[in-house]
Amino acid sequence: MNRARPIRTAVLLLAMGAASPGLAQTCGTGDFDGWLRGIRQEAAAAGVSERGLAGLDGVRFDPSIVKRDRGQGVFAQSFLEFAGRMVAKYRLDQGAKLMRQHAATFGRIEQQYGVPAPVITAFWGLETDFGANQGEFPTLTALATLAYDCRRPDLFRTQLVDALRIIDRGDLSPAEMTGAWAGEIGQMQFSPSDYLRYAVDADGDGRRDLRHDTADALASAANLLANAGWRRGEPWLEEVRVPQQLPWDQAGLTIRHPRSQWAAWGVAGRDGPLPADALPAALVLPMGRNGPAFLAYPNFDAFLDWNQSLVYATTAAYFATRLAGAPPVSKGRGAEAMSSAEVKALQRLLANLGYDVGKADGVIGSGTRAAVRDVQIKLGLPADAWPTAELLRRLGG
Numbered sequence: 001m002n003r004a005r006p007i008r009t010a011v012l013l014l015a016m017g018a019a020s021p022g023l024a025q026t027c028g029t030g031d032f033d034g035w036l037r038g039i040r041q042e043a044a045a046a047g048v049s050e051r052g053l054a055g056l057d058g059v060r061f062d063p064s065i066v067k068r069d070r071g072q073g074v075f076a077q078s079f080l081e082f083a084g085r086m087v088a089k090y091r092l093d094q095g096a097k098l099m100r101q102h103a104a105t106f107g108r109i110e111q112q113y114g115v116p117a118p119v120i121t122a123f124w125g126l127e128t129d130f131g132a133n134q135g136e137f138p139t140l141t142a143l144a145t146l147a148y149d150c151r152r153p154d155l156f157r158t159q160l161v162d163a164l165r166i167i168d169r170g171d172l173s174p175a176e177m178t179g180a181w182a183g184e185i186g187q188m189q190f191s192p193s194d195y196l197r198y199a200v201d202a203d204g205d206g207r208r209d210l211r212h213d214t215a216d217a218l219a220s221a222a223n224l225l226a227n228a229g230w231r232r233g234e235p236w237l238e239e240v241r242v243p244q245q246l247p248w249d250q251a252g253l254t255i256r257h258p259r260s261q262w263a264a265w266g267v268a269g270r271d272g273p274l275p276a277d278a279l280p281a282a283l284v285l286p287m288g289r290n291g292p293a294f295l296a297y298p299n300f301d302a303f304l305d306w307n308q309s310l311v312y313a314t315t316a317a318y319f320a321t322r323l324a325g326a327p328p329v330s331k332g333r334g335a336e337a338m339s340s341a342e343v344k345a346l347q348r349l350l351a352n353l354g355y356d357v358g359k360a361d362g363v364i365g366s367g368t369r370a371a372v373r374d375v376q377i378k379l380g381l382p383a384d385a386w387p388t389a390e391l392l393r394r395l396g397g
Contacts, residue, residue, distance in 0.1 A: 032061045035148055043161050052168030055140050055177065065137070065145040068181045076362045078337050079286035083315040083329065087322060091125045095323050098130055105202075105215050113222035114232030118323035120221050122316050123188060123306065131187040134211060139163055139177040139185055143192070146182065159183055163192040171199065171208045179211075186210030187217035190224075198224040228305035229298070234279075236299035237317035239329055241268045242289065249373065249383040251283040253296065253304070262295065270327070286314050288386025291335030294318075310366070336388050342397075343368070346387050349395045350375070 040056055077085075099106060099117045106117035121130075128134050143163055147156035163183070166172055172185075179185040185195055190210060199208035202219035210217045243266035250257065250265075260276040262283065268274060274295075281295040294314065303313040318329060338346070340362030347360040347368055355371035364387060373385040379394055 032148060036144060039144070039147070039157070039160060043164050046161060048161070048164045048168050051170075052164040052166075055164050055167045055174040056144075057174070059138075059140050059144045061148060062141050062145045065142050065181055066149050069146060069149070069151060076340050076343075076364075077311065078335075079292065079311050079314055080329075080331060080335075081337075082311050083318055086126055086315055087319045091129070091319070092322055094130055095121045095125050095319075098124075099323065102214065102218070105218060109202075109219050109222045113219070113226040113230070115222040115225050115230050116324070118320040119225065119236065120218050121323055122320035123221055124218070126312075126316055126319065127184075127189040128187050131214065131217070134178070134187060134189070135180040135184070136178050137181045139179050139183050139192075140174065142179075142181055143183040156183070159192045162196045165196055166192060170206075171195075172211065176211060187214065188221045188224075190220065194224060195220075198227060225302045225306070228302040230302045231299055234299050235297050236303065237284075237297070237314070237321055238281075238295045239270050239318075239321070239326065240274070240283075240293050240295050241270065241330075242283070242285075242293045243267070246289070248289055249377060251285050251289075251384055252369075252373070253282050253284065253300075253310070256280040256282045259295070267293075267295070270330075284310075284314060285384050285386065286310060287332070287335035287337070288388070289382055289384040290333040291386070292329050292332050308366075310369075335386070338387055338389060338392070342389065342392060343387060345397045346372075346392050346395070349392070349397055353395075 036056060036059060040053055043053060043056075095118075099121055103117075106120070109120070110116050124130050140160070140163055143156055143160040147153050147160050149156075163177065163185075167174055167177065177185065180189055184191055187210060190199065195208075195210060199210055199220045200216065200223050201208050202215040203213060205213070207213070208216055208220070210220055240262075246265055246267070257280065258278045259274050259281055260278065262281060263274040263276050267283065279297065281297050282300070284294045284296045284300075286292060286294075294317075296317070300313070300317055303317045304310075306316070307313055322328070343362045343364060344360045347357045347362075350357050350368070350371045351360065353375070355367070355374070357367045357371050358365065368387070369385040372387050372391065373383045375395070376383040376385070376391065379391075381391065381394075
């Protein structure tokens with residue numbers, strides 16, 4: 001799963017300066033081989049030895065990678081569409097089986113990092129079907145192509161050098177470096193920078209091998225989540241029932257209230273009242289007030305750190321609750337789902353009103369949700385940040 005999440009390591013300070021062929025090269029144009037020679041010089045100046053630099057041998061520009069980068073559309077799906085497809089029965093069954101099979105490993109991991117087995121297993125299942133589908137793209141070619149391209153060159157330039165560092169320290173050979181088209185590696189699909197920073201040698205064999213070594217992969221995922229702020233022993237997501245009337249402008253990931261406040265507003269657990277305690281939680285409405293509803297606790301931030309897409313993060317957290325014993329999600333009262341074309345039209349209208357919604361791509365991201373909420377407030381509509389055909393009509397669409 002290509003993860004649109006922020007890279008956690010700082011951009012590499014390259015020592016060669018502006019005279020480097022790699023830095024002087026205009027992105028996406030000119031001589032790719034000359035540009036690659038500049039990358040080799042920069043990596044060498046940053047301390048990568050010949051073992052790591054050998055990873056650049058035979059690297060080429062692959063236009064099909066650029067085409068894939070331009071064509072991402074998976075997160076245009078609604079939560080119910082995406083979760084319905086990804087949290088399938090076979091993944092639930094296989095996940096439960098693997099948690100039993102690796103119970104001792106998961107026990108050691110939770111003791112050390114505080115992250116429970118269902119959470120790690122959910123990511124394992126979503127990213128690679130538990131290691132079965134790790135991708136077959138040559139990682140270094142993919143990263144070099146995306147670093148040479150003009151859309152996100154600085155991000156992928158750093159990833160490319162970090163991939164060479166992984167080879168240099170002996171975790172993987174260049175031939176073993178295959179994975180997703182955007183350069184993610186291993187059973188948990190780590191970016192090279194995440195691999196370099198968070199991979200651990202769980203079995204003590206001297207290598208941090210996230211492709212072939214399941215114990216290393218599972219422990220590394222827990223290490224990443226722990227560094228993202230995971231709070232031992234606390235929940236991450238809970239499905240709830242919401243009343244017809246609620247201060248909807250209080251919903252959203254940026255606003256937290258004690259559970260006692262949500263209970264006072266009429267929010268209830270799936271099977272009964274909420275505990276009237278001080279545990280902070282945000283009300284997440286991935287499809288608005290008429291769709292599924294969840295309380296997201298502080299640990300949900302770690303899911304967003306893994307992937308900033310609300311649809312993906314909520315699906316992963318929901319999958320983890322299912323592996324922990326929760327029932328299937330309710331569809332709510334029947335949320336309206338706009339077509340991708342309608343969402344694009346709304347995004348263009350919002351942009352014309354001065355809102356920063358990014359590209360009109362049909363994806364209901366954080367910028368679009370924030371703009372929708374603000375317009376709903378101004379128009380006196382329930383401010384649940386979910387776009388509807390009514391809102392589109394009110395704006396003249």
